[in-house]
Amino acid sequence: MNYLLAYVFLNEFVIMLIKIVFLFKVGLFSCLIAFQAYSQSSGALHLSTGIQDFTTRDQGFSSMNYGGIRTASKAIFQLNKAHKTELFQFEFAYGNLKNRIGNSLNGMSIGLLNHTFYHRNKPLERKLHWGWSNQNVFHIRSHNGFSNYSLRYDYLTAFGPSARYLWPFQWEEQRFEWETIAHLQVLGFQIKSGYIGADPEGFSEENAATGNFLKSMKPFIIGRDWSMGLNSSLYWSLPSENSLGLRYGLSMMALNEGQPVSRFGSALELVLKVKLW
Amino acid sequence: MVKPIWIFSILVIFCCSCEQWVMPKDPGTDPVEVFDQLWEDVYERYSFFDHKNLDWEQVRAQYRPEVEDEMGQLELYELLADMLFELRDGHVNLSTGFNRSRNWEWYQEFPVNYDENLIEEVYLGRDYWISGPLSHQMIGDILYVNYRSFAQTISTANLQVVLERARRSRGLIIDVRNNGGGNLSNASLLASAFASEETVYARQRIKSGPGTNDFGPWRDMKISPWEEGTFSGPVIVLTNRRSYSATTFFAQMMKVLPNAITLGDQTGGGGGTPVFGELTNGWTYRFSATQTVDLEERQLEDGVLTDLRVDLSELAVRRGEDNMISAAIAVIRQQ
The missing domain is CATH 1.20.5 (Single alpha-helices involved in coiled-coils or other helix-helix interfaces)
Structure with a gap:
């Protein structure tokens, strides 16, 4: 046993x-x-801050443009793989904007812009890379002169093509890199404040959050709506493999469903690019 | 093959020129353009054209020929003010640096029904309580509360004091005569102190497009019992034609409560929430952009009718009496 x-x-x-x-x-x-x-991969973090010359118009508020200088900041995580490069860009901008008669509004933008570029196994040669992008951006503005209906916002999620041009070069025995990234959004959805008030058309306090979200969604279609951006950066490589740079960016958006909203910004930022691994 | 650098150069030039394309230019400041801006915005967003049976295109045909490029600011202001006056709406104003247009016909053509000196001398006296914007005094065993503007915020402590005094009394009179309105949240807070359960008091809809009948769905407007406590005894609300806007909403809130009675003249109206706008010459304006109806589909824009119609008697005033307050006291004592 x-x-x-x-x-x-x-x-x-x-x-x-x-x-x-x-x-x-x-x-x-x-x-x-x-x-x-x-x-086989490498990662980098780009931190940038600067100013943005920004103009916006929301027909729900006024037929006049509001413009001014905003502070703008970005944090980009860059993941380089053998045959593709991915960029995950978080952006934030805020500022007080005025129109020609002196009325003002406060405008804030928060966004997440993702790029994926495809290339051969030599990402650092002078080359044009093609890919796609996904933009998610939320804009909110508060009018300082209106007692009622002074808050309006819009949100966009869209997809579209994207391109990157890289040009590494040497000058005075220093290494530099020029990078230009452009994107154009084609298809997606938008949620905007209603004809008069902040709540989107279709929004109801009686509905659940998911129901409100679905009822408030409207398509984003290129031709009627526009969203595109172009950023050019010049990096100076430091001995530590990190880089310092200067970036100039243009962004534009026009959402013409309901009360038309349009905006245009050009930003100048200082960039610190840190190699993570 | 085209070099990539050229593609991007073209792209940069394209994007730089986009501002002209994306951002429309501001409209001009000529009198004609200013007139058109105002007329069009009212045409697309004003909420009572159908209810008031007003043909805004006919108004344009009447006033636009009078606009001339050479006209001065004062002449243009007077013309635009006259045009807006056609809306017969107390929530319509054109504000310039030198004047503000208005339509106050909603009370000017009706009995005043309120004597402030009489209230101060006879009913409030010299030792009345002041709890924030609420002035209150005991008239025998009944608490009289006077609230002159819903623009003045009622705090929790203010309302608690009034409720505590009300609980020690036989009933409550809330006098909102000559209260021209203010913040709707103050009206909701005050009414919630007398609601025993969640109650729908009106329905509201907002403009959703440029057509005169483009509106979103009707949505219930509710009051809920105040979390700090409520008063369930009899409440009489005194109104007159100068009770306007948020005060009209307050009268409607109280009217649906089983323990409240409205007494006096109907309110002046102001059932449309005003939306604001601006003109390229620097003037600003506002007008109604919503509609609110009571539970019988009657527009609050036309005022809230009282449960008991009483006018202030000159004879009573001469003998130092507000007969509307006397009527309110009598109603409370009967209950």
């Missing part, structure tokens, strides 16, 4: 040992795959 118990125990022990070894092998194999992938 004791012999039988010892046999069963030994058998269970061996099975457990086999399972542990198998799990160890799977874990090790996964780590190796991940390490291999990691070693």
Whole structure:
């Protein structure tokens, strides 16, 4: 009887040992795959801040343009892989804007812009890369002269083509890189304040949040609506493999569903590009 | 093959020229253009054309020929003010640096029904309580509360004091005669102190497009019981024709409550929430952009009718009595 118990125990022990070894092998194999992938990629973080000359018009407020200088900041995470480069750009801008008769509004923009560019296994040669982009941006503005209906906003999610031109060069034994990125949004959806008030058409306090979201959505279609941007940056490579740069960016948007909204901005920013790995 | 640098150069030039394309130019400041801006905005966003049976295109045909490029600012102001006067709406104003147009016909052609000196001398006296914007005094065993502007915010402490005094009284009179309105949230707060349950008091809809009948769906307007406590005893609300805008809404809120009665003359109206606009010559304006109806589909723009119609008697005033307050006291004592 004791012999039988010892046999069963030994058998269970061996099975457990086999399972542990198998799990160890799977874990090790996964780590190796991940390490291999990691070693083939590189990451960088771009931090930038500057000023933006911004003009906007919301027919729901006024037929006049509001303009002024806003502060603008961006944080971009860049992931370089063997055959593609991905950029995840968080952007924020805020400022007080005035029209020609002195009335003012406060405007704030928060956005997430993603680019994916496809290329051969030499991303740092002088080259044009094509890809696609996804823009998600929220604009809110508060009019300082109106007692009622003084708040309006719009939100856009759209997809479209994107292009990047890279030109690394040397000058006075220093390494520089010129980068221009352009995007044009083609198709997506928008949510805008209503004809008079802040709430979008279709919004109701009776509906659930999801219902309101779906009822407030309107298509974003290129031709009627526009959203595009162009950023050109000049980087100076430091010995630490980080870079300092200057970026000039243009952005424009026109959402013509309901009360037309249009905006145009040109920004100048200082950029610090930090190599992560 | 075209070099990429040329493609991007063209793109940069294209984007730089986009501003002209994307951003429309501001309209001009000539009198004709200013007239057109105002007329068009009212045409597209004003909410009572159908209700008032007003043909705004006919108004344009009447006034536009009088606009001339050579006319001065004062002449243009007077013309635009006259045009806006046609809307017969107390929520319509044209504000310039030198004057503000208005239509006050909603109370000017009706009995005043309020004597402030009489209230101060006879009913409030010299030792009345002041709780924020609420002035209150006991008249025998009944609490009299006077609220002169809903623009003045009522705090929680203000309302608690009034409710505490009301609970020790036989009933409450809230006098909102000559209260020209203000913030709707103050009206909702005050009314919530007398609501025992969530109650729909009106329905409102907002303009949703440029057509005269383009509106969003009707939405219920509700009052809920005040979380700090409520007063369930009898409440009489005194109104007159100068009770306007938020005060009209307050009268309607109180009218649907089972323990409240409105007494006096109907309110002046002001059932449309005003939207604001601006002209390229620097003037600003406002006009109604919503419609509100009571539970019987009657527009609040036309005022809220009282449950008990009473006018202030000159004879009573001469003998130092506000007969509307006397009527309110009598109603409370009957209950």
